[in-house]
Amino acid sequence: MRVFVLNYKGKSIISLLIKFFTWGKYSHTALSNDAGRVIEAWHIGGVQEHINPWVIHKEGTEIDVYGIVQLHSIDAEDIWEYARTFKGMKYDFRSLFGFLPFLRWLWKNDLKKWFCSQLTVVILKHFYIFLFNSTWPLYKVSPTSVGSSVAIEKLGTATNFNEYLVIVNKELK
Secondary structure (H helix, E strand, O other), rough: EEEEEEEOOOOOOOHHHHHHHOOOOEEEEEEEEEOOOOOEEEEEOOOEEEEOOOOOOOOOEEEEEEEEEEOOOOOOHHHHHHHOOOOHHHHHOHHHHHHHHHHHHOOOOOOOOEEEEHHHHHHHHHOOOOOOOOOOOOHHHOOOHHOOOEEEEEEEEEEHHHHHHHHHHHHHH
């Protein structure tokens, strides 16, 4: 099994607002495995696991697929099982204030509530995969900053599940 980082280029109003306030090209990030399962924090339903990257996203949404550069002796199945322990936790609406400098004082680091990029970073950091300087406050972590990490490399872009599987299977060979 392999674990991948997915960065979404959403086009909805919410996606456009996220990209605007984070000064980035990505509106969402998630973790996936080579079977296409996804674990993500979503504003409706909190942290969830889905059978493919487009279950709660529009088919046709561009998703950049990233591989983790170095897994050392870490078993990807351990990462996936750890990520599953977050399922059912709530979405962290309050942390979104961290992206607005004039409202940042409302931000609270609540380890029982998550937004997408925060969840991805915390899960990987648990396995000593540091996407950023470990002293970075979590409110500074956006989907675009996840995509700019040197700990991951872009493997390709998919707009549907079949394209995703081609990218992942190419990487596994």
